[in-house]
Amino acid sequence: MNRSDLYSLTPLLILSSAAILNFFSISIKRNHKVIFAITVLSLIGDFIFLTSYSLYHQQHIDPLLVVDGFGIFNIGLILLTTLVVALMSYAYFEQREERKEEYYILLILAALGACIMVISKHFVSFFLGLEVLSVSLYSLIAYLRTRERSDEAGIKYLILAAFSSAFLLFGMSLIYATTGKMDFGGIGYYLTTTQDIPLIMMAGLGMLIVGAGFKLGVVPFHMWTPDVYEGAPTPVTAFIATVSKGGMIALLVRFFNAINGYQYESFTNLFTVLSIASMFVGNILALRQTNLKRILAYSSISHIGYLLVAFLSGGSMGAQATTFYLVAYFITTLGAFGIIATLSDQHRDAELIDDYRGLLWRRPLTAVAFSAMLLSLAGIPLTAGFIAKFYVITAGIGTQHWLLVFCLVVNSVIGLYYYIKIIAVMFDQKLQIKSAKELHPLVYVISSVTIAVLAVFLFWLGVSPEGMLSLIDDVI
Amino acid sequence: MTLNLFYFLSFLAVLSALMVVFSKNPVYSVLYLIITFFTIAGHYILLDAQFLAVVHVIVYAGAIMVLFLYVIMLLNLNRESEPHKSNILKFAAVICAGLLLVVLVGSLKGTEAIVQQSGKAGIGYVKTLGEVMFKEFLLPFEITSILLLAAMVGAVMLGKSEKTNDTI
C-alpha cells in the first residue's frame, strides 16, 4: 500500500471517517442538525475530492480494487445519490419520534459498501462491499420500528438477502475450485485459455447470476421488492432503488467485460429471458396496484429489465447506454421518492394513490415536478428518461436484439398506463381537505430545493444530453 | 483412512442436517445443528485447516447456538406453537429442493478432470493465515471491520428499547 494507492482510496477513507465522526458526535450529544450537517458536508467534500481525479485515472490496488474512470464515475454517482437521499431524509425524519441520528451512520456505511463494490475486481472485495451494503440496509429498512410493516420488511430482506448471498458465495467457491482464481482478470484468462469449460464452472457462474439477480430484483428474484419498498422508510427505499441496484449493475458490467461474457450465448440468452420476464412481470403487476411505493417497486423491476437490454448489447455502446440509463433512472427515481417523502406525514407515508388526488390544485409545483418524474420514467421526450430509453433502443438495434427491443417498446406502452394514471389522479379536480400537522416550512425548504434541482437536471439531460454523453464516453 | 473418515463425517453431516429439518421440537433442531457444525469442523481438519475448524466450533457451535437456545427458551417455542404450513407449500418445496439437488449433482459431471491444486504445506496454520490476512489482504480485513461496525450500529439501534430515547 503506497502513497498513490492511498490517494486513490481517499474517497472511501473520507466516507468511513465521516461515519466514525458521526459516531462520536452521537456519543457526545444527540443532535439531528449536527449529524445531518456532518453527513452532508462530508458527502459534498468527498465528491469535490473526487473531481480532482483525472478521467483517465487508473490505479490498480492489487489484487482487490481498481480505481479507474468508470469506477470514479460510479462512485461520484453513488455519492451524489446518497447526498440527495440524506437531504430528503432531514425533513422526513425530523417529524418522526424515533431516534434519527444512527440513520446517517448507516446511510454512509451503505454508500461505502456500494463504492467498494463498484471498484472491485476481485470476489473478496465484491462480496465484502455487497455485505457492508446489505447489512447496513437490513437495519435501515427496519429503522422505523413503530410502523407495523417495517420490521416485517427488514426481516424479509435479511433472510432473502442472506439466502441469495449463500448462492453468491457458493458460486464463487465453485469458480474458485475450478480456476483457482478469484480476481476477474484471472477468471477471464482461464476462460479464454480453456477449451472445455467444466460444468461446475458454469454452475458457479449461474449461481453468481442468482445472487446478482436478487440484488437487482429481476424476475424471478423480484418478490421481495414491493414488500421491502413499502415497508422501508421512503428515503431508504430511494436508496435501495438506486444505489443498491446501480452498484450491482456497475459491477456486472465490469465483471462481464473482464470475462468477456458476451461471447457465451448461454449467458446472453439467459439475460434475454430475465430481461423480458422482468419487463413484462414488473409492468403487468403495476397495472392494478394502488400503492404508489409498490407501483414504483414494480416499475423498478421493469426498468432493470430495460437496463439489461442495454447491458446485453455489450461493447462500449452497451456500457454507455447502461450508464446513461442508470443516471437518468437515478435522477428520476430519487425525484419520485423525494416527493413521496416530502408529502409524508409523521404517522404514515403518502403512499396511496388517493393521497395524490387533486395534488395539482393543492401543491401545483410539487405536482408538476412529480408529473415530470413520472413522464421521465415513462420515457416521454424532453426528459432524461426519453434519451436514456432511446439510447437503449439504439444499442439494442445496433446489436440486432430485435426481440428485446420489441418487448421494450411493448412494455413502454404498458408502463405508460399506470404512470399516466397517477398523473390523471393528481389533476383530478375533487378537492380533498387534509388537516395534517405541518412542520415549520423551513424544514421543507431543503427537500423542495433538492427536488427542484433534480427536476432541472431531468429536463437538462432531456434537452441537452450531449455533455453527459461525452462524459460517459470518456470514462468508458 | 482419511477417505473413510471423510465418508463417515459426511454421512453424519447430512444425517444431522436432515434431522434439523425434520425434528418437530426446535430445541432438538438446534442440537442437531450443533452436531452438523462439529462434523463440518471435522472436515476442515481433514483439509488441514485447523484454525478454521477451531473458530468454527467456538463461534458457531459455541456462541451462536447457545444464543439460539436462549432465544428459543425465552420465546417458549414448542411443538404446539409451530405455525401451520400448507401441504401444497411443503410439496412444492420438496420438488424445488429436489430439482436443485439434481441440477447440482448434474453439474458435478466432469469435475474429475479438474486438476487438483495442492496447496502449500501448513496453509491452514494460524501463522500462514495471519500473514496472508495482514499483508496481502489487509484492506479487506479492514473492510470487514466496517462490516462489523455497520452490523453493530444496526443491532444496537434496533435492539434498544424505545423508552430510553435521549441517551445511548
Added chain:
Amino acid sequence: MKDFLWLIPTLPFLGACILIISGNANLPRRAVSIVGCGSVGAAAILTIVIMIDFLTTGQIPEYTVIVNWFSVDNLSVPIALHLDTLSLVFVFVITFVGFLIHVYSIEFMHHDESFARFFAYLNLFVSAMLMLVLADSLILMYLGWEGVGLCSYLLIGFWYEEEKNGYAARKAFIITRIGDTALAVGLFMLFAELGTLRIQDILTLAPQQWATGSTTPVTICLLLLGGAVGKSAQFPLQTWLPDAMAGPSPVSALIHAATMVTAGVYLIARMNGLYVLAPQAQLWVGIVGAITLLIAGCSALTQYDLKRVLAYSTISQIGYMFLALGIGAWSSAVFHFMIHAFFKALLFLAAGAVIMALHHEHDMFKMGGLRKQMPAVFATFLIGSASLAALPLISAGFYSKDQIIWLSFASQQSNIWFFLAAVVGAFITAIYTFRMVFLTFYGEAKTSVSHMPGNLITQPLVILAVLALFAGFIELPHTFGHVTLFSDLFSTTLPPVTLRPNVESHEWIIQTSTGLLTLVGIAMAYYFYVIQPKIADDIHASTIETHRFWYAGWRFDSLYDAIIVKPILFFARVNKHDFIDKLYSALVELSEMMSALFSRSQNGILRWYIMGIVAGAVIIITFTLIITP
C-alpha cells in the same frame, strides 16, 4: 449577429411559457401585456438588427446550429436554424406585424376574462411560426407547421363558450389536417428517396438524383402542394378559412391573414428547387392559384359579414401568390406576401375596431356612415383597401400585384388562362373591396358608435397604413423607376423568372389596362352602392341563384358534406361498437387478468419467496448447464 438568431423563436416561446404557467389569475394585466408584447417586440428588434446588419454588410446570413440535441452512434439529432433572405422576410413580417397586432390586442382584449390565455396562445403561435420559417430541416419545419395549426385551432375557438366557434375551430383543424397528411407523406417519400430532410441537402441532392419531370419529384411536389393547399386555404381545401373568422379580430389579422395561411407559400418557395424539377406539379400550383383567386373573389362579392369579405379576399390574394409561384415568379410571390401581410393585417385590425365600436356587429348592411364618426379608422381602412384593390401608382398593393399580372403574361411558364384569371381577379377585387368600403363607411349611419378606439388601436393601424402605402416602392417595374431592391435580395436564394422573348414592350400596355380596370371596378362599386343602391338590389334580385351559390362559397361545404362527411358518419354508425377496438380491449383485459394472476404470487409469505428464488436458481443453473459453450 448570427449568435442571437436562436433567441428570435425562443423569446416568444419563453413568453408563452411564463403566461401559461402564471395563468389568468396570478399576473396583473399590465404584466401580461408587458410579457406578451415585450417578448415579441424584442424578437422584432432582434430581427431588425439582423436585417440592418445584413443590409449594411451585404453578407449572406448563414445557418446556425443551435444544439446538437443528442447523438447516438452515427445518428445525430441537431436542432438547426437556417436564415437566408427568404426566411428573413418572413421573420420580419411575423415579428414586426406580430408585434403591432400584440399591441393592438392589449386594448382589443382588455375586457376579456382570459386575457393571459390569449397572449399565451398568441406568443406560442409566433414562436411556432418562427420555428416554421427558420427551420433548417423539414422535420423541424413540420413541428412549427403543426404548432401553428394547433395555435390556430386554440385561437379560433378562443371564445369556446359559443358552440359555433368550437365547430369552426374543429373544422379548421380537421381540414388542414387533410393537407398535413399529404405533406407528411411527402416528407416520408423525400426521406426514403434522399435519406435526409435537411432542406439545403435536399435542394442540392435532388437535381443529381432526378431528371426534370420524372415521376418521383412530381409526386412529392404534388404531396407538398397538398399540404400547402390545406394550410393556405386554397382550392379545394379553402372552406375552413371563412369560418375561422369566429376568432377574435387580432387573431384573424395575425394568423388568418398575415402569417399562418401563407405558410403554404413559404413551403413551395422554400422547395423551389424541387418544383423546378417538376414542371407539371408547378403548373398545378398555378392552376390551383388561378381557380382559387376567381372563386374566392366571386364569393367575396356576395358576403354580408365584414370579416368574411376579408377572409375570402385573403383566400383570393393567396391565390395570386400561388399563381405567381406556379409561373416561376418566386420573388414576386414573396413580395406580394409581404405587402399583403401589411394591408390585410391593417384591414382586419381596422375591421376589428369597427366591429368593436358597433357592439360586435358584423353585418355590413347594418353599418354605414362611419366615415365621419371614426375618421382615423376610416383613413387607414381606405388605405388598406386601396392597397388590396391595387389602386394604381399610389398603393403598395399595386406594385406587388401588378408584377404578378405582368409576369403571368410574360413568363415562359405562364399561359393565356393564367393571365386572364389574374386580370379578371384584379377587376373583381376592386369591386368587392370598395363595395365593402362604401357599405361600411358611406351612406347613413345604421348603428350607433359606442366605443371609440384608443391609442393602442390607432397607432398600429397608422404604422401599418404607412407600410401599406409606401412599402411597394422598394420594387418598381421597368416602365417607371425600375427599382429592384426587393428582388435583389433573392438573387441567390430563389431562381429568377424566365421571360418570353420580346415581351418587354407590352409591359406598359398591360399595366395601364389593369390600372384602368381597377378604376372601373371602383367606379362600379361607387355607382352601385353609393349613387344607385337600387340597381345593386335589382341585380341582386335577378341573379339570386348565383348570389346564393357564391354566398355559400360555391357550396363546397355542402358538396363535402354529401360526398365525405355523410358516408363517414354512415360508417361510424355501422361500426358503433368498433370491432377493431375489441382487439385492443381484449389486450387490456388480458393484461388485467395477468396482473391479477401475477399478484397472487406477491402474497407476502417469506417461504414462498424463498421458493421463488430456488426455482429461479434451478432454472438458471439448468440453463447454463444445458447450453454450455
